[in-house]
Amino acid sequence: MDTNRSQESMTRLMSDDVIDLRQYWNTINRHKWGIFGFAIVITMLATLVVFSMKPVYRAEATLLIESKNANVVSIEEVYGLDAGNSEYYLTQFEILKSRQLAERVIEKLNLIDNPEFNQKPGFIAATITSAKNLLPLGVEAELSEEEQARIRLQEVTDQFLANLTISPIRKTQLVKISYDSYDSLLSARIANAIGDAYIENNLEARLQLTYKASEWLMERLSGLRDKLKQSEQNLQEYREKEQIVGNDGGFDIANSELDLVASKLVDARRERMALESLNNQIKKVDKRHPENFELIPAVLQHPLVQSLKGSVLQVELKRSELSKRYGAKHPKMQAAQSELENAQRSLHEQVLSIVNGIENEYRLALSAERSLKSAVNNTKQELQSINRKDYRLKELEKEVDANRQLYDTFFTRLSETNATGDLQSANARISDPAHPPQSAEKPKKGLIIALTFIVGIMFGTMLSFLLEALNNTLKTAQDVENKLGATMLGLLPKLAKKGGTENISYSAYLNDQQSAFAESVRTIRTGIVLSALDNPHKILCITSSVPGEGKTSLTLSLAFSIGQMEKVLLIDADMRRPSIAKNFGLSGKTPGLSNLVAGTARLEETIHKDEKSGIDVLPSGIIPPNPLELLSSERFAKVLAVLETKYDRIIIDTAPTQAVSDALVLSSHVGAMIYVVKADATNYQLAKNGLKRLNEVKAPVIGVVLNQVDIKKAAKYGGDYSGYYDTYGYTAEEKTA
Incomplete structure (x- = not known):
């Protein structure tokens, strides 16, 4: 059960969220003539x-409007234009x-x-002005002629600007000047005058700007001249004070000197290092054995040493040859030996001389390196001092x-401005003048x-x-x-009114039993x-929310219809506004229900037979002072009990629920209520309140009857009523007829 309820809830929720376009169309269709009528009236107005x-x-x-100024010389900066x-x-x-x-x-x-x-x-403006004059707003101060002229000019200017339209043409330098006027000739004159005034205004602005620029340039030029002289004097004084010569203050000379001395220093260091290596080798040899110095490559490779060593070798070869022929004490051998010793001594002396020279060269190279x-x-x-002077010098030169x-x-701008002060060209021209x-x-x-x-149409639709x-x-x-939560028992179609006929629905069932109403x-x-x-349901009671809803029509029609099958008694219990007696041609003083309950008339005197329909009618009788007490009395209940034994069906017409409580009282005596x-016509909240009152007293309401339904109009609401009355072809016959 819970699952079924949840599914029903979901289905109802989804149906509420769906937009029913058919309902929108039905709404428009129902009001189409009103919409068109409204649109036509508005259109006519x-x-x-x-x-x-x-x-x-x-x-x-x-x-x-030209993008560039047609000046003879380039002085756009003076005008500040970025075209x-x-x-x-x-x-x-x-x-x-x-x-x-x-205003120009x-x-x-002279448009004023x-x-x-x-x-x-x-008319509206005049009415407002008159109303303001009548209101006690105080006395306004009188305006002077100048103030009045100024206010008048403002008003005319506002009106002028309201009719003026400026429309630039995209991706071009053209702009359209449009003016609206009641006079075609005046509109063309004003459109052309605006273009001419714009060109004149632009030329005047340029001329004024030229004069202002010249004046300002002269003032600035005087100060700049003094400032330039002072900066040149400062530069010259600094050169003289620091004794700076040349364009760069002697920086190139010092730099060249540094390069030369640095190059010599590198050579001296290289030479010193080479001599230092030889000197270290020489220090390791004992000078008492000069022959050991010959192991030093630099000494050995000395040309003089090489020459002496060649001489010693020749003497040794000579001595060797002589030793083969002569003995050691031979004079020639002694002479060769003496020659060999002299050659060796010369070699050793020369080696020592070379070694001493190398030591002296090393000391000189070391001294030269230090000096460099x-x-x-x-x-x-x-050079650093020159750099410092040069930095200050460059500052003064830059200044x-x-x-x-x-x-x-x-000076150039002033010259250009003075030269072109009288030569001005407009930045715009009228390419196509206006014509009337x-x-x-x-x-x-x-x-x-x-x-x-x-x-x-749109507003009428919205309405x-x-x-x-x-x-x-x-x-x-x-x-x-949906709105009342009640069962729909049926409906009664709305009947066309006929001239001179009152309450046509009272007898509509009997007059035409083949009609849609009868069905x-x-x-x-x-x-x-x-x-x-x-x-x-032996006793039926018919009620409504308020008078005029057709409960009496339904009561009579049901009585006639059921009377064709059963013995029926129709009771008029609406003792406040009774209408049934009049429908059957009975007098308002005819004894009826009130007389029967009060005991002033017998049952036979109060019940009247309708020959045409065959039903019995019990009118309301004389209207009592308090009908509610009569209907709630035990005597009324006894009367109903007696009548119930005599008839197959009793149909009661009672007062509306929202007017009095008669229907609430009758609900306890009847078997069913309609x-x-x-x-x-009836507000659904009013009908809902009436049903609520009946439900509170547990009235046996079996359904609701919708009365006076305009079938054609209701069809536009999406209703389908064929099941209620269009049976057996009655409607078709009626339409055909």
């Missing part, structure tokens, strides 16, 4: 207004729409006295150059009328949806079931019978 409006003519002049920037054009467009330019044109064309700008105020190193350091210090450049620039238009621009009568009709949303009446069987009554009768087959609701 708009047509009258449009044809009463004065025609407005629009003249257009085309202005070319390549789009902001330049936007600025020019705003100038064209400025009040200053508009107004003064030039023009009739178009001095029209009489309209000291010279390099001194040159570096001198002089900057002042001279600035002075030259201003032949046809009016406004109002576009056809377009306005068409748009008014469309807007009227129809609003009325539909505000309509809280019950119109369809679905409304009865709908029989459908309701069938529903009543089927609602209680085993225990038929609630009548007038279609498209």
Whole structure:
């Protein structure tokens, strides 16, 4: 069970969220004639207004705004124009729409006295002015003539700007100047005058700017001249003080000297290192054995040593040859030996001389290296000093150059400004002057009328949806079931009114039993019978929410219908506004229910037979002072009990539930109650409250009957009523007939 309930809840929620386009279409279809009527009325009013409006003519002049200034020399910086920037054009467009330019044109064309700008105020404006004069707003101070003229100029300027339109043409340097006026000739004059005024204003602005620029340049040039002289004097004084010569202050000379000394230092260091290596080798040899010095490559490779060693070798060879022939004491051998010793002694002496020379060269190389190193350091210090002087020198030179450049620039600009002060060219020209238009621009009568009709349709549609949303009446069987939560027992179609016939629905069933109305009554009768087959509702009570919903019509029709099958008694229990007696041709003083309950008349005197329908009728009788007490009395209950034994079915017509409580009292005496609701008229909340009151006293309400249903109109709501009355072809016969 829980699962089924949850599924039903989900289904109901989904159905609520779905947009039913058919309902929207039905709403529009129901109100279509009202929508079209509203649109036509609005369109007719708009047509009258449009044809009463004065025609407005629009003249257009085309202005070319050049992107570059046509100056003989380049002095754009003086004017501050950046023609390549789009902001330049936007600025020019705003100038064209400025009040200053508009006032220039107004003064030039004397528009303040023009009739178009001095029209009489309209009816609304005149009424407002009159109302302000009548109100006690205090006494306003009188304005002077100048103030009045200023206010008048502001008013004319506002009107002038309201009719002016500036429209730039995309991706071009052209702009259209449009002016709307009632006078075609005036509109063309004003459009052309705006272009001329813009060009003149631009030339005047350039000329004023030139004069201001010249004046400012002269003031600046005087100060710059003094500043340049002072900077040149400071530079010269510094050169003299520091004794700076050359363009770079002696920096190139010192730098060349440093390169030369550094190069010599490298060579001296190289030579010293080579001699230091030989000297270290020499120190390791004992000078008492000079022959050991010959092992040193530098000594051995000395040319003189090589020559002496060659001489010693020759002497040794000679001595060797002599030793083969002579003995050691031979004079020739002794002479050769003496010659050999002398050669060896000369060699040793020469070796020692070379060694001493190498030592002396090493000491000289060491001294030279130290001297060159000291010279390099001194040159570096001198170079650093020159760098410091050069830094200050360059500062002074840059200051002089900057002042001279600035002075030259201003001097050039001043010369250009003075030379071109009288040579000005406009940045704009009128490429296509305005001509008086032949046809009016406004109002576009056809377009306005068409748009008014469309807007009227749209507004009428919106209004129809609003009325539909505000309509809280019950119109369809679905409304009865959804809004009231009650069972739909049936409906009664709305009958066409006939001239001179009152309450046609009272006798509609008897007059034409083949009609849709009669069939709908029989459908309701069938529903009543089927609602209680085993225990038929012997006493039926019909009520409604308020008077006029047709409960009496249903009561009579059901009585006639059921009377064709059973013995029926119709009781008029609406003792406040009784109407059944009159329908059967009975007098209001005829004894009835009140007399029977009160005991002033017998049962036979109060019941009247209707020969046409065959039912018995018990009218209300004389209206009692308190009908509610009569209906709630035990005597009334006894009367019903007696009548129940005599008839198969008793049908009671009672008062509405929202007016009195009669129906609540009767609910305890009847077997079934039928609630009548007038279609498209009764507020559903009112009907819901009536049913709620009946449910609170546990009244046996078996269903609701929707009365006076306009079938054609209801079909537009999406209702399908064929099941209630369109049976056996009655409706078809009626339509055919």
